[in-house]
Ligand code: ATP
C-alpha cells in the first residue's frame with residue numbers, strides 16, 4: 146500500500162466543506178475527486194487569465210497539447226524512477242488467454258489481488274505537463290534565433306501521493322509554460338514570470354509570496370539533490386496559507402539548466418546547448434486558495450476578483 150498521509154484537522158474540515166458545497170465529488174480514493182460546476186468555472190477562468198497575462202506581456206507562446214500519458218521509455222530516459230520512484234504511476238494491462246481473463250475477473254469480482262494477470266504497457270502517467278515538450282522540440286532540430294516559448298496548456302498530471310489533504314491530489318491540472326533558448330534568456334524569462342505570476346495571484350486577493358524551493362527527491366541521495374537545487378535557486382514556489390500545518394505551493398518556476406536540452410540534444414541557433422525553464426500553476430490548489438479566501442459561494446466573491454477572472458478582455 147502507498148504511504149497514505151493523514152489529513153490535519155483543518156484539512157479534513159476543508160475537504161468536508163468542499164464536498165458539502167458540491168465543489169468536490171469524492172471517488173472513494175484519496176486525492177481523486179470530480180469537480181462541481183462553480184469549481185470548474187473558476188479553474189477554466191483562471192487558465193484564461195494566465196493566457197491573457199502572457200499576451201499582455203508580449204508573449205505569443207506556441208500552443209502544443211499532449212495526452213496525460215508518457216511513453217515508458219521517456220520516464221526511463223529522464224531518470225524519473227531514480228529521483229521520484231515514490232510518485233510515478235505506470236500503466237499495466239491484461240494480456241492473456243480467455244481462461245486467464247476469467248481467472249482475473251473472478252479474483253477482481255471478489256476484490257482480490259489480480260495484479261498477477263497484468264503486464265506493463267508502453268505507458269506511464271504524466272507526472273509533469275512539460276515533459277512531452279522537450280523531445281517534441283528536439284525533433285525539429287536546431288532552435289530558431291531567440292529560442293521558443295511553448296504553451297502545453299493545463300493538462301492532467303499524476304503523482305502517487307494519496308492524502309486526506311484536499312490540496313494534495315493524485316490527479317490534478319498543471320498549467321505550464323516552457324521556455325527553451327540561450328541560458329540568459331531562459332533565466333530572465335523564469336524570473337519575470339515568477340514576478341508576474343505573483344502579481345496575478347495577489348491581484349486575485351490571495352495572500353501569496355514566493356520562496357526558494359526544491360523538488361521532493363527520494364531518499365538520502367535525494368536530500369542532497371534537494372539541497373543543491375535550493376543553493377542554486379533553481380526552483381521558486383508561490384505559497385499561500387490554505388490549511389495547517391504548512392503553507393501550500395500553488396505555482397512553481399523551474400530553471401532546469403541543460404537537464405532536458407542535454408538529454409534530448411537541443412541546440413540554439415548559434416550551436417550552443419540550449420537551456421530550459423518551465424512554470425507550473427497548480428489549478429486545483431489555486432481554486433482552493435480562492436475558495437478559502439473569498440468563501441465557498443463563488444457568486445458572492447468580491448466584484449474585482451470576479452471581473453478579473455470573467456470580465457476582463459485583452
Ligand atoms: P518540473 O520541473 O518537474 O517540471 P513542475 O513545475 O512541472 O516541475 P511541480 O513544481 O512539482 O512541477 O508542480 C507544479 C505545481 O503543481 C505545484 O506548484 C502545485 O501547485 C501543483 N501540484 C504539485 N503536486 C500537487 C498535488 N499532489 N496536488 C495538487 N497540486 C499539486
Ligand code: ZN
Pocket residue numbers: 273274275276321399423424425
Ligand atoms: Zn515543468
